[in-house]
Amino acid sequence: MSNATGCGCGCGSNANKGLIIETRSAAETTDLKANTVTLEIDGMTCGHCVASVAEELLAVRGVSDVDIDLAAGGTSTATVTTSAPVENSVLEAAITEAGYTPVSVSA
Template sequence: MSQTTTFSVDGMTCGNCVRHVTEELTAIPGVTDVQVDLVAGGSSPVTVTSDGPIADEAVAAAVDEAGYAVTPKGSLL
């Protein structure tokens, strides 16, 4: 059964930023889709669809690897 998780990431400014975050998140086992609604220079909503539950720590680590951080107000923190 598919599961979605939505959170926000601060600091992305362009399509290249979105690509980096998307690549890192899709590398997590079980992730089937990543959608980013870019808010250049603001807090961008990110929705991850997966085959099952994904650990918050795995998502935060993937975003960190891309060079960004989950927004403190996001559902992951």
């Protein structure tokens, strides 16, 4: 996943270094106990990368919120809120599906 203009995702952008994007699913659950998981992700370089990872994570059943702190060229951090417990391996698979590398998961 390399692009001559600097972005690793192929969108051609390199202007989003240090970008923080917060995304929320359409259905917010406020009456269920929320669980929070922090994931470290390698390979993200721009806002398009963040959007791709957030989309895959939000597609996981039980995920209600995703906040990603982009560290372009380094290890980015995603904070995932779930309305019910979700296996770490499922979250890691979603990151891999988006084309990036999960480094670690912590509750």
